[in-house]
Amino acid sequence: MKTKFLVAINIFLSLVLVILLCAGCASSTNTSKTTKTTQTPTQSILPPQIPPQSTFEMDFSDFAQSQFAYIPSQAPTILLASYSPDRSPMTTTPNALGDRSNWVFAALNVGFWNLAGFVGLAVPVAAFEGSIKQTPVKQPDGSWIWTYSITVQGVTYTAELHGKYTDTGVRWDMYITKENDYNNYLWYYGESNSGSTQGYWVLKDKPSNPNDLLRIDWDRDPANGTGDIKYTNIVPGSAENGGYISFTAIKGQDFDRSYTIYNKVKNETTYIEWNGTTKVGHVKDSVHFGDSNWHSWDSSLNNKTSP
Numbered sequence: 001m002k003t004k005f006l007v008a009i010n011i012f013l014s015l016v017l018v019i020l021l022c023a024g025c026a027s028s029t030n031t032s033k034t035t036k037t038t039q040t041p042t043q044s045i046l047p048p049q050i051p052p053q054s055t056f057e058m059d060f061s062d063f064a065q066s067q068f069a070y071i072p073s074q075a076p077t078i079l080l081a082s083y084s085p086d087r088s089p090m091t092t093t094p095n096a097l098g099d100r101s102n103w104v105f106a107a108l109n110v111g112f113w114n115l116a117g118f119v120g121l122a123v124p125v126a127a128f129e130g131s132i133k134q135t136p137v138k139q140p141d142g143s144w145i146w147t148y149s150i151t152v153q154g155v156t157y158t159a160e161l162h163g164k165y166t167d168t169g170v171r172w173d174m175y176i177t178k179e180n181d182y183n184n185y186l187w188y189y190g191e192s193n194s195g196s197t198q199g200y201w202v203l204k205d206k207p208s209n210p211n212d213l214l215r216i217d218w219d220r221d222p223a224n225g226t227g228d229i230k231y232t233n234i235v236p237g238s239a240e241n242g243g244y245i246s247f248t249a250i251k252g253q254d255f256d257r258s259y260t261i262y263n264k265v266k267n268e269t270t271y272i273e274w275n276g277t278t279k280v281g282h283v284k285d286s287v288h289f290g291d292s293n294w295h296s297w298d299s300s301l302n303n304k305t306s307p
Helices: 002-038 065-070 075-082 094-118 122-131
Strands: 144-152 155-165 169-178 182-193 198-204 212-221 226-233 244-249 257-263 268-274 281-284 295-297
Touching: 094 257, 094 268, 094 281, 094 295, 122 144, 122 155, 122 169, 122 182
Parallel strands: none
Antiparallel strands: 144 155, 155 169, 169 182, 182 198, 198 212, 212 226, 226 244, 244 257, 257 268, 268 281, 281 295
């Protein structure tokens, strides 16, 4: 009788163990399915959104070269002298620029970065602009590729933009090919967050000198129409490595546009603020002006007493 009782107990315990093990398997299976579902959202169906052009190209339009029509006839010589890499001082006194010297000084500083940042970079800039108009193809590894041709100064290039989802957003790589010259040159790369509201780009120099050239950091708030973008010199061994220009747009303020420009070699910082509609603005640079005051211009770009 005792033996039968022990056998029954063993059978009962075995059944309980089997039931518990099966329950554990079911729980593990359900957990696995849940995890897999959360890791495969619409990302597996839809391509990543390319960040807008404003995250790549800084707005220099209010200080464009065409604006120099305001400057007296002797100014072009001064302009050329002021675009030297070390931004050496003007070869003439500010008074030679007439009564628009405050705006002109600001424009020279902005213009230097416009030239230094994108002279020789027409190809990657055109490639970025062209990518937005294309339709990508999904790859077996889950990434997406935009493939298209661009023409710059009569020469045709093949561009391939690669985009792949990451845990925090999207990784971007732009490869450029020029037939009989170079193939799949990684001209720039970057990352953007999942909402495409923050990220960076790193641009390289031309294929014959494939060093890092420029880092672009950007933030944007599409709902409020605000944002900022910063270019930083990252050329290895350059005396200006660490120099930068940043641009900020903020709605609802008297001065809704601004630049901050840092010259690494001269340890000089230039601050520029202006209104994007009226063009009224001011500039501050203690090295150039010899004081910490704002130096202003009106809607015709003429000097005026601050503020």
